[in-house]
Structure formats: C-alpha cells, structure tokens
Amino acid sequence: MARPSRRNVLTAGSTGLLVGLAGCASLGDGNSGRNATTTSESDPEEPSRAELVARIETLEETIAAKNERIEELEDRNETDSATSPEFSRDVFERAKTTARNARSAVVTVRGASSGGTGWVLDAEKGHVVTNAHVAINDESFTIGTFDGKTGTATRVGYHREMRPDLALVQTDLDGLSEFSIGDESTLRAGDPLLTIGHPGRYGDWVMSIGRYDSYRSVSDWILSTVPTSQGNSGGPLFTPDGDVVGVISGTTRSGETEDYSKSNELYAEFPEIRELTTGNPVTTLMDSVNEWLE
Incomplete structure (x- = not known):
C-alpha cells in the first residue's frame, strides 16, 4: 500500500474535525440521537448553530490554506527531484533563467x-x-x-x-538577439553546459542541461553530457552565464566495448555504452567565420 502523503493525512484529519462539529450542530437542533435525549433544555454554555457554522467556515479556510501550503512544498520537492541530483537547485534555476x-x-x-x-x-x-x-x-x-x-x-x-x-x-530578419562568445579553454570537467534546439521528437526551442566532459583534440570535439537528439544540430553549447563555447554537431559513443564472448553470465540486456554529445569549439568557429568573411 502506498504511504499517504502529508496532504492526504491533513485532509483526512480535517474531515474528522468537520464531522465532529457537524455532530455538535445537530445536537443544538434537538435532532434525534443518544446524546440528544439526555437533556430537555439547552446548555447555556453551548454555542448556537450560527456560531458553530462560523467555526466550521473558519476551520475550512484554515485547512484550505494549509493544504495549499503543503501543495507548494510538494511541488517544490517535485521540482527539486526533476532537476536531477547532478545539479543543485541554485545552479539549475540560474541555468533555466539564462536558457x-x-x-x-x-x-x-x-x-x-x-x-x-x-x-x-x-x-x-x-x-x-x-x-x-x-x-x-x-x-x-x-x-x-x-x-x-x-x-x-x-x-x-x-x-x-x-x-x-x-x-x-x-x-534578412531584423530585431534579432545574439549570443556572447565565451572561451572553451576555461572549461573544467563537470562544469554545467546548456543547449537550446529543435530535437524533432521533443519539439522546438527545447532547453537541456548537462556537464562538460572533455576535449578530444584528434577530432576537435568538445564532449559533454548535454542531452541532444536529431534536430539539435547547429545549436549553441553555452555556459549558465550565456556565453557560447561550442556548436553542437552530433553524438558519439565514448569508451571501449567489452568482450562478452563465452561469458557465463545471463544478460537481460547488454550494458549501455555511454553516449556523449559532440560540438566544435567556439574558437574553431570564429576562425572559420573570419575566413569566410574575408
């Protein structure tokens, strides 16, 4: 059985309180019931029906306010978990604003x-x-x-x-916004990086975040864990400060594949090889742009 949430517990408790007050109200009306027959005249200290109704309304307002607050806290917890444990809330929120x-x-x-x-x-x-x-x-x-x-x-x-x-x-479009150019040489392994693109399966102007992995000099690639898909090609790879450090080009599989020949293990699925996003450094881009515009 699923464990009840704080919201469910509070709601259940408040229902009991409301039922209890409603029972008191019925006593004041002189309706049938075991307690109603124990006295022939009302207790001068017993609240009137109007007072009980007012108390119920006040209690309902209090409960509604508390439930609303609990919902806010639960939504915040859901947001925190959605950011992935890889990123602190501060980093994630700053990156989201920039993106x-x-x-x-x-x-x-x-x-x-x-x-x-x-x-x-x-x-x-x-x-x-x-x-x-x-x-x-x-x-x-x-x-x-x-x-x-x-x-x-x-x-x-x-x-x-x-x-x-x-x-x-x-x-020929005017009124455009532009990125600022950063320096990929300042990146350190684990630094947060972002991209925005049009991954066909997910939609347009989709923002995603990952981390800088390494630079592969042989292919002149910046490798990162930023999630991309077909359609992200050509997108900016930028820092949480909004500085472009690379241009997304695709993905590659990093690491050697192990040999499982004649293994005694039974596999439900094969171990996945880590896939990294590739991108050319922004300095390479600027060299090319200067050449094209000469």
Missing part, C-alpha cells in the same frame, strides 16, 4: 533538403551559425524565430568535408 532568455537568439534553419538549429552570432549583420551538414545541400533557407517571425537566409560559408561541422548563413 529561457537565450531562446530569442536561437532559430530554426530549414532548407529544401534538410534542417536543424541555428543561433545568432551577429544580430546587426544577420549572421546565423549552424552545422555544415545542415547547410551543405542548399544555398537558401527559411529562418524562424522564437516569437514567430520568419525570414530567408543565404549560405555564406561552410566546410564541404564537414570537418569541422560548421556553416554560416545570413538572414
């Missing part, structure tokens, strides 16, 4: 062949960053903003070999 404010600088990028996420590097010039694999097959795109505006964009530059997986497009 919500940053959604206006994230856009949808849709071409005839493919689409993904983009983010505004320079609002005045209309420069939007995305992935090369999002922009490689098209020269023009439709851009959508968080507040519902749409415009067009043309491709400015991209890496044909998709290493690094970066591209720059230019939109």
